[in-house]
Amino acid sequence: MNKQALSPLWTHLTSEGNRTGTWRAALPRYQDQPSPCLGACPVSGRIATWIGHVEDGDLRAAWEVLSDNNPFPAIAGRICHHPCETACNRAQLDETVSICALERHVGDAALAAGWGFAAGPERGVSVAVIGGGPAGLSAAYQLRRAGIAVTLYEAREALGGLMRYGIPSYRLAREVLEGEIARITAMGIDLRLGAGVEDAAALEALAEAHDAVFLATGASLPKRLPGLDYEAGFVVDSAAFLAAPESEQKAMTGAHVLVIGGGSAAMDVARTARRLGRRVTVMTLEPEGRLPAQQVELEEAAEEGVAFITGAMLKAAEGGETVTIAAVRVTFKPGETRGQFSVNEITDSAFTLACDTIIPAIGQDADLARWGTVLGTDGPVVGRRAGRIRAGGDVASMERFVTHAIGMGKEAAREIIAELAPDAPLSAPLPGPLVEYARINTAYHPGHPRARQPSAPLPKRLESFAEVQQPLPAEAARREAERCFSCGTCIHCDNCYLYCPDMAITRLFPGYEVKTDYCKGCGLCVAECPTGAIHMREDTP
Amino acid sequence: MDISRYEDHGQFCSGHAACGGCVEALTMRVILNEIGPDAVGVVAPSCTAVILGGYPTSSARIPFIHGLIETAAAMGTGVKRGLAAQGKGDTTVVCFAGDGGTYDIGIQALSSAAERNEDILYVCFDNEGYMNTGGQKSSSTPHGAATGSTPLGKATVKKNLIEIMAAHRIPYIATASPSHLADLAAKVRKARAIRGMKVLIVVIPCLPGWGVADDSAVRVARLAVESGVFPLLEVEDGVTWRIASDKTRPIDAYLAGQKRYRHLSDGEREALQAEVDAGFARLKALEAINPG
Numbered sequence: 001m002n003k004q005a006l007s008p009l010w011t012h013l014t015s016e017g018n019r020t021g022t023w024r025a026a027l028p029r030y031q032d033q034p035s036p037c038l039g040a041c042p043v044s045g046r047i048a049t050w051i052g053h054v055e056d057g058d059l060r061a062a063w064e065v066l067s068d069n070n071p072f073p074a075i076a077g078r079i080c081h082h083p084c085e086t087a088c089n090r091a092q093l094d095e096t097v098s099i100c101a102l103e104r105h106v107g108d109a110a111l112a113a114g115w116g117f118a119a120g121p122e123r124g125v126s127v128a129v130i131g132g133g134p135a136g137l138s139a140a141y142q143l144r145r146a147g148i149a150v151t152l153y154e155a156r157e158a159l160g161g162l163m164r165y166g167i168p169s170y171r172l173a174r175e176v177l178e179g180e181i182a183r184i185t186a187m188g189i190d191l192r193l194g195a196g197v198e199d200a201a202a203l204e205a206l207a208e209a210h211d212a213v214f215l216a217t218g219a220s221l222p223k224r225l226p227g228l229d230y231e232a233g234f235v236v237d238s239a240a241f242l243a244a245p246e247s248e249q250k251a252m253t254g255a256h257v258l259v260i261g262g263g264s265a266a267m268d269v270a271r272t273a274r275r276l277g278r279r280v281t282v283m284t285l286e287p288e289g290r291l292p293a294q295q296v297e298l299e300e301a302a303e304e305g306v307a308f309i310t311g312a313m314l315k316a317a318e319g320g321e322t323v324t325i326a327a328v329r330v331t332f333k334p335g336e337t338r339g340q341f342s343v344n345e346i347t348d349s350a351f352t353l354a355c356d357t358i359i360p361a362i363g364q365d366a367d368l369a370r371w372g373t374v375l376g377t378d379g380p381v382v383g384r385r386a387g388r389i390r391a392g393g394d395v396a397s398m399e400r401f402v403t404h405a406i407g408m409g410k411e412a413a414r415e416i417i418a419e420l421a422p423d424a425p426l427s428a429p430l431p432g433p434l435v436e437y438a439r440i441n442t443a444y445h446p447g448h449p450r451a452r453q454p455s456a457p458l459p460k461r462l463e464s465f466a467e468v469q470q471p472l473p474a475e476a477a478r479r480e481a482e483r484c485f486s487c488g489t490c491i492h493c494d495n496c497y498l499y500c501p502d503m504a505i506t507r508l509f510p511g512y513e514v515k516t517d518y519c520k521g522c523g524l525c526v527a528e529c530p531t532g533a534i535h536m537r538e539d540t541p
Numbered sequence: 542m543d544i545s546r547y548e549d550h551g552q553f554c555s556g557h558a559a560c561g562g563c564v565e566a567l568t569m570r571v572i573l574n575e576i577g578p579d580a581v582g583v584v585a586p587s588c589t590a591v592i593l594g595g596y597p598t599s600s601a602r603i604p605f606i607h608g609l610i611e612t613a614a615a616m617g618t619g620v621k622r623g624l625a626a627q628g629k630g631d632t633t634v635v636c637f638a639g640d641g642g643t644y645d646i647g648i649q650a651l652s653s654a655a656e657r658n659e660d661i662l663y664v665c666f667d668n669e670g671y672m673n674t675g676g677q678k679s680s681s682t683p684h685g686a687a688t689g690s691t692p693l694g695k696a697t698v699k700k701n702l703i704e705i706m707a708a709h710r711i712p713y714i715a716t717a718s719p720s721h722l723a724d725l726a727a728k729v730r731k732a733r734a735i736r737g738m739k740v741l742i743v744v745i746p747c748l749p750g751w752g753v754a755d756d757s758a759v760r761v762a763r764l765a766v767e768s769g770v771f772p773l774l775e776v777e778d779g780v781t782w783r784i785a786s787d788k789t790r791p792i793d794a795y796l797a798g799q800k801r802y803r804h805l806s807d808g809e810r811e812a813l814q815a816e817v818d819a820g821f822a823r824l825k826a827l828e829a830i831n832p833g
Contacts (some may be wrong), residue, residue, distance in 0.1 A: 015600035018556035443720075443763055444542050482542065493544045498722060499759060501566035503555045518555035522562030523756030530542060 020502060024521030027539040028496070028514055033432040033488035033532070037084035037099060042399075042407040043069040043076075043138075044429065047084055047099055048489040048531075054102055054481035059109040066106055067117070068427055070406055071141040071184055072134065072163075074111055074176045077104025078469065079167055080403045081264075081294055089437045089487050095450035097484050098472070105477040111179045119187040120147030123421040128153065128210040130197050133161020134402045135216035135393025137184055138409030139416075144187040146417040146424035151210065152189050155196030159185070161218055162394075163402060165243035166265065168272050169465045200372035207388045212416045215371070216409060219364035219394035225260060227316050228360060234323045238269050238361035246465070250276050254356025258283060258325065260314060262291035263400075266361040267298065270306045273359075275462055280306045281355065285332050285343055287311040300468060303458060313343060314358075315350075322354045339363065339398050366395040390415065435488035439532030444495070451480040490533040496525035547726035550574050557600035559592045562755035564719035564762060565666050565745045566592055571722050572635075572664060572741075573601055575729040580633035581624065583608060583616035585647060587639035588673045588747075589666050605637075611646045613638040614654035617661040625660075633733055636663040640681035641671045644700050651740075655709040658737045662729075665742045669699070672750035683770075685813055686801045688750070694804060698816065702742060703776065710779035711738040716771065718744050720763035724773060724785070744771040752800020764795035769821040782827040792817055 035048040046065050053062035066073045080100055088096035127143050129136045132154035140150045158164060159181050163172065185191060197203055197217075207213045222237055224230065230237075236252050242265070244252065249272065257273040259266050262284030270280045282301070284291055288310045291298055302308070311332060317325045329349035333342045374389065392408035394400060417424050454470040455461075461468055472480065496512055497505040504519040505512050526534045552573040559566035565588055582605040584590045593605050608616045617636040624632045638647055643665040651663065670688050671677040678688040680700040687694050706714045712735050717725040725743065732739040746753050746761040753761050765771035769788030776782050792814050796802040805813070 010604075011594075011597045011599040013598040014554040014602075015556035015558075015595065015598045016554050017598065018558070018595070020556055020558075020561075023561060443760075444544065446543065491542075493542060494546070495544055498544070498546065499567065501559060501563055501570065502557070502561075503549070503553065503570065515555065520561030524562055524564075524567075524759060527756040528759055530544075 034430040035487035036087040040083040040087035042404040051484040074107025123147040131216035132159035135405035135409035138406040139413040142413030215391040216393040258355040261361040444530035486531040545723040564758040585613040585638040585642035614650040644681040668745040668747040707779040713739040714776040
């Protein structure tokens with residue numbers, strides 16, 4: 001057949017010669033932004049990113065992202081006060097994502113698989129870390145990753161600090177604690193156990209011997225209740241009680257234990273005493289609903305038979321056959337900063353109560369006097385720094401949360417690394433404001449109730465110190481990860497590519513690129529992005 | 542997460558003349574890629590023709606004949622019969638037209654082709670008015686919507702093209718939405734495999750015509766589906782109705798996103814809600830007559 005000449009009536013060009021990009025006033029830009037959970041996280045964890053890996057079933061990748069900021073995911077996944085969940089955007093759709101349970105899921109998988117940390121190439125500089133609790137261990141971990149030698153001084157015979165001596169095993173199983181600590185010490189740390197640093201002179205000597213010092217000795221001085229004779233036989237220090245082995249705890253307590261305080265430590269004391277077979281009453285200044293302990297702790301304590309007297313203040317206690325306390329009802333007003341408050345006694349509301357043992361658990365203060373003028377004694381200051389000495393954790397903050405201490409340890413270590421080993425790689429923080437709920441296209445996030453961790457059954461709970469909170473089953477964890485909006489994090493879902501009417505998005509596997517020749521700047525890709533990871537910017541030449 | 546996927550084989554080209562953010566171009570992208578290269582198109586004057594054309598260029602990789610507005614179904618008939626006579630009966634013939642060229646001016650040709658059960662796929666891009674001539678009302682414009690020629694809102698209801706076509710007992714009728722792209726692709730795929738007359742009606746929120754923000758046409762189309770204003774459905778042989786989308790929200794958010802409805806009083810909005818409810822109930826009743 002002869003080739004026929006193309007009729008001039010036929011089109012013979014595609015529209016691709018038309019550069020419709022010239023119509024544009026704004027251009028989409030791919031830029032991951034911090035999620036609200038990251039903003040609330042005490043260790044600034046890349047939560048949306050690691051939950052994405054959980055959703056994909058890649059727990060190893062999830063653990064690597066998680067442990068960039070926190071070497072204790074199995075611990076934090078059990079005891080963190082999870083402000084991330086309070087900040088979660090998903091709460092505005094149905095319920096907040098079970099971030100803490102997912103963290104435990106990843107942390108437990110890492111322990112079960114025996115994944116370990118690698119130390120960085122040695123840099124020839126050394127840091128003394130004083131205190132082997134969450135802040136000190138977190139700093140030691142970050143420093144070793146950067147190849148900085150660490151000598152760790154711990155006054156007690158074992159590492160862990162408050163995580164070992166303050167948190168009962170029914171909240172944090174000891175094999176989990178040992179496993180996550182062993183993973184850090186395996187990075188090569190010069191451990192000095194039973195070697196407390198006693199005073200300012202010893203501290204200054206360490207500062208001379210090392211290139212930097214991180215001081216994280218915690219808060220070891222119990223706050224004192226006025227009206228209570230701490231020398232009386234029926235008064236037991238809460239920290240000593242929690243640190244003691246079970247046999248000694250039994251000897252310390254009578255049949256009816258009165259715990260003073262409404263925080264986590266008070267709940268730990270109360271629930272431990274219940275497991276010893278004691279009758280337990282908790283008395284708090286705060287009214288019901290305002291107790292500082294986590295909600296789940298309060299619920300579980302009540303389930304376990306702990307009685308509560310809220311909005312009441314101890315005035316005096318008198319020993320005898322049994323102990324009689326005099327108390328009064330109060331109204332409670334929280335102060336400007338955490339830990340501050342004022343109370344007013346309600347007239348004619350005095351009452352008495354009989355018990356056998358009183359355990360005040362109203363908090364601890366840092367022993368700042370010990371460091372003399374090296375740090376100053378005008379109260380704890382976050383990130384306190386004097387020459388080569390930095391302080392972190394409870395000694396430098398009033399927050400009193402394990403994960404907050406872990407975060408302070410990390411931050412101090414990052415500062416030290418930037419100073420002593422500027423070549424060591426440090427992950428950069430995400431720029432930009434936190435992603436707002438309005439930026440999430442909820443059409444892609446169908447409603448689904450939050451996964452709840454199962455609890456050990458009640459009558460059995462009080463028979464041992466076995467863990468109460470049980471892990472999420474693997475499939476429930478994956479489904480829960482699917483609930484995450486991945487706020488501000490590109491999940492490579494292709495929606496921007498699929499919804500572009502102008503074929504102006506190129507897939508790069510992974511990632512995307514905008515074809516500026518054709519993009520008309522309509523913003524459909526931004527509107528249909530399920531996670532808020534694309535932004536329109538004014539397009540200036 | 543439920544991402545609505547389809548395959549792009551490059552059958553629709555960048556550089557076309559659609560307004561930025563126009564989802565008519567988006568649905569053309571899905572349809573042309575699903576139809577593939579073994580196809581010939583005909584197009585009636587419409588936004589679609591503008592997006593396809595601009596002589597001597599074309600945004601489609603398959604050939605298109607641009608004809609008169611009343612002739613889409615008639616052109617399709619002729620092209621299909623011509624191809625069949627040449628032994629190319631497997632080549633898909635697709636007709637593109639707007640709602641003006643379908644509900645109004647082209648309905649005679651469409652009805653005739655349907656009655657003869659011509660083997661063509663007829664796609665109506667339904668933006669509920671004559672939008673590329675400045676936004677006049679068509680018989681597809683819904684009750685209450687303001688257009689250039691119904692500035693106080695249209696007094697009569699939208700013509701029910703689905704039931705008109707169903708009355709022709711053609712093999713396949715479907716509705717689709719740019720908010721549900723995988724569903725759209727699946728319906729095109731299904732239609733291609735059916736011999737005889739297929740009609741696909743796609744809802745196209747028109748940015749200037751409906752008064753919708755440049756980035757919001759998909760969102761408005763999704764609201765149209767979810768509020769039951771534009772349900773996703775299929776009708777086989779005119780008698781087997783399948784309503785795939787649920788009515789999960791009131792029409793308020795759908796109306797609020799469009800300037801063409803902003804003059805409505807509360808009472809008028811309630812009346813529209815009642816119409817939508819009745820229309821959806823009627824569809825469910827049709828579905829129940831002959832469960833497929």
